[in-house]
Amino acid sequence: MSLRLVHPLAGPLARRAAAAAPAPIVPSSRSTATKSSQAYIARQKTDPFVASRGSFRSRAAFKLLDLAKKYRLLRSSVKTVVDLGSAPGGWSQVLTQAGRGSRTVVAVDLLDMEKVEGVHFVKGDFLDPRTRLRIRDYLLAEGGKNGHNRADLVLSDSTANLGCDGPSYGTAD
Numbered sequence: 001m002s003l004r005l006v007h008p009l010a011g012p013l014a015r016r017a018a019a020a021a022p023a024p025i026v027p028s029s030r031s032t033a034t035k036s037s038q039a040y041i042a043r044q045k046t047d048p049f050v051a052s053r054g055s056f057r058s059r060a061a062f063k064l065l066d067l068a069k070k071y072r073l074l075r076s077s078v079k080t081v082v083d084l085g086s087a088p089g090g091w092s093q094v095l096t097q098a099g100r101g102s103r104t105v106v107a108v109d110l111l112d113m114e115k116v117e118g119v120h121f122v123k124g125d126f127l128d129p130r131t132r133l134r135i136r137d138y139l140l141a142e143g144g145k146n147g148h149n150r151a152d153l154v155l156s157d158s159t160a161n162l163g164c165d166g167p168s169y170g171t172a173d
């Protein structure tokens with residue numbers, strides 16, 4: 001008589017478990033990233049500005065901090081600011097933080113922008129007269145807050161959409 005040793009995990013139970021298990025994730029040998037996007041990601045990893053971005057949504061925020069210091073852009077008399085081409089929102093963050101919440105900031109962009117506390121976001125093309133009307137209407141409505149209904153400062157960091165250095169953000173209200 002011959003004895004056949006069968007491991008319990010080699011039986012039907014094991015076959016059922018194997019069938020139910022999700023397919024293993026096998027890393028693809030082919031990368032879908034192009035050479036230039038790989039180079040971009042590598043540069044981002046070693047870019048000291050990206051590393052020090054901190055709580056700002058974009059490193060562009062440091063550019064505005066420098067400009068503001070050099071040209072005294074954010075003095076206390078500047079109560080209402082329009083930020084044209086605002087997404088992902090680094091400049092808007094600087095503007096509202098420097099104003100300690102008392103400044104009226106209207107941000108405008110073609111892209112969605114995640115809400116920045118204390119910033120009113122208008123989604124649209126600032127070259128479009130309808131967008132300009134929406135900005136004007138908001139300033140008129142806000143007028144009482146700062147004693148006037150016009151912008152003290154209009155800033156623009158707008159560029160063609162080649163991908164700013166922040167992620168895409170959701171819809172703001």
Ligand SMILES: C[S@@+](CC[C@H](N)C(=O)[O-])C[C@H]1O[C@@H](n2cnc3c(N)ncnc32)[C@H](O)[C@@H]1O
Nearest residue numbers: 058060085088089090091110125126157158159
């Ligand atoms: C360099 S990013 C701005 C970065 C922003 N200053 C920050 O600190 O996060 C340029 C932005 O300009 C916007 N833009 C370009 N042309 C525009 C237009 N005509 N109307 C509205 N936004 C525009 C783009 O959608 C893009 O989000």
